[in-house]
Amino acid sequence: MTTRRRGAALEEAILQAAVEELTEVGYRELTMDGVAARAGTAKNVIYRRWPSRAALCIAAYRHMLPSGPDSTPDTGSLRGDALALLTRANDRMSSPVGRILRQLLADIQSDPERMRELRDQVARAGVSHWLTVLARAASRGEVGQQALTPRVATVAVDLLRNEYALNGATAVSPEVLTEIVDQVFVPLATQAPAPSDASSRD
Amino acid sequence: MTTRRRGAALEEAILQAAVEELTEVGYRELTMDGVAARAGTAKNVIYRRWPSRAALCIAAYRHMLPSGPDSTPDTGSLRGDALALLTRANDRMSSPVGRILRQLLADIQSDPERMRELRDQVARAGVSHWLTVLARAASRGEVGQQALTPRVATVAVDLLRNEYALNGATAVSPEVLTEIVDQVFVPLATQAPAPSDASSRD
DNA sequence: CTCTTAAGCTACTAGCAGTATCTTAAGAGA
DNA sequence: TCTCTTAAGATACTGCTAGTAGCTTAAGAG
Structure with a gap:
């Protein structure tokens, strides 16, 4: 040459x-x-x-990684938005990109520095979409203020990530996605403000 | 020799x-x-x-692995039981045993057979405790029937596992444990049966 | 045209999974 | 007690890979 x-x-x-x-x-x-x-x-x-x-x-x-910022879905209902976001996340996680990211994360565990940069990149990708969707639902009166925490906002993706950690590379089924949305995310977001909380402090 | x-x-x-x-x-x-x-x-x-x-x-x-079956905590409140169970899970996950299990799981992803046996061992360890705790709370009238699903029962441990996947080996703080219990598990378990569900089917 | 930089090439070390072969101790059966 | 089969132990080997070293030569700047 x-x-x-x-x-x-x-x-x-x-x-x-x-x-x-x-x-x-x-x-x-x-x-x-x-x-x-x-x-x-x-x-x-x-x-x-x-x-x-x-x-x-x-x-x-x-x-x-895809460069362009992707749009936030707007289906008119919190459930629809959540399913759209979670389906998109599932598509990414089951793609080669997702597989590579999981292998990388697993191999980097002992290096906190690299861990942080990779994880931040993972996290940053999604949270804002979920907060947007929740905020829109709040403005419709669908959800209360108590749902607008990072923990609740990311709960669906967190559970999805857990599925991949346990199941290996095989894609998570749509049934599991709706289960997460219907049994966890939507109930959490649309719950009544304070049913019987602070039950005891021991 | x-x-x-x-x-x-x-x-x-x-x-x-x-x-x-x-x-x-x-x-x-x-x-x-x-x-x-x-x-x-x-x-x-x-x-x-x-x-x-x-x-x-x-x-x-x-x-x-420890051989003897461990007891289900009974603090009198769902929140207390959940915190006890989640703290115990956190102790295990942050111990050498937990670290080893995560490394094993990560290294086995491409072998579905071994994956299944390991995962089943992981899962079997905990679910029954959570179902017991939920059933007790249900008998006290603290939670409704809709909470008695495997998904809701394991949601706290699933979220904790996700923390380890993202954070590496460093132990998860007690604050995160209470956050999971107070913002996710307890609200899910104690929610009103059907506030405004089935909002739309598109 | 020259001189510095770095690309390309080749060969090397070191470490590890897994295999092969041979010697010899254990222990069972007669 | 003797013998014979089995498998433990020792050693050496293959094959693969991360990472390093040193030399030669093209690129490109001045």
Whole structure:
């Protein structure tokens, strides 16, 4: 090969190769030699830019995320909005991107620094949509103030994430999604303000 | 070494060595050579009994679980029982046993067979306690029938598990536990039967 | 045209899962 | 007590991968 890429062009080629390897074989099976070969370069060139396999793959993961901000669904009912948001989340989690993210998260547990950045990226993606949906429902009088907490707002996605942690890579069924929405999210959001709370402080 | 163990005694020694290695360095860092050395035997002896590192570690994990069935807390209030159960779950999840289980689960994702057995073991451990606590609260008139679903029963532990998936190994704070109980579990369990449900079917 | 930088190449270390082979102790049966 | 089968133990090996080192040479700036 007589031509030689440098700088940004080379970096882009490596990231692209890493994205393709991630998509095809996943994080666990990705090898640095594989990425180097696919990018038409050598391993040490990769190590000049990223300190480890994990770091490269995190960068590649970022690189493969959809860029444009997506819209908040507006079906007219809280239940419909919630189902739409949860279905969208499920689609992402069951896609290659979701699989890669879970493998990355699992492999990074011992590195709090990287954990934080990845988790923030995960979290930031969704919360605002749920708060928007809840706020709209509140303005319709569908939900009370007590539901407007981060915990309640993210409860559906949190439960969905738990399904994946327990079930492995297989996609979660629509039935489970409606179960989460109908048995947990909607009841929580639309509950009466204070039925019999503060029952005891021991 | 002139004495040579055989059969069950040897198997027990290997499992014990694996348990110690798991406790000290965790699943990720456990090596077959390490287990063999600690057990005073050789790698191939281990492979005559378990087909892989993962299989050995699952057996060792089972071997290190507490055997006796634990009691269901009875504080007199649903909130108190829930906090007690969730605190106990948190203690387990933040212990070496919990760390090992999470590493195992993460490493087994691609093996549905092993996934199922491990997950069932995880699930079986807790659900009945929550159902008991809910049933007692129902008999006191504290909760309605709609709360007696597996989904609602396990919602607190599911959310706690999600915290560990996102936060890594660091223990979840008591504040988060009370947040889960007060903002999610208790409201769900004590809600009025059907406030304004079935809002629309589109 | 020259000189610095970094890309590309090749070879290396170190660690680990899993396999193979051979020797020899354990223990069962005669 | 002797013998014979089984499996424990020791050792060495394959194959794979992360990460490192050093050398050669193209790119591109001045």
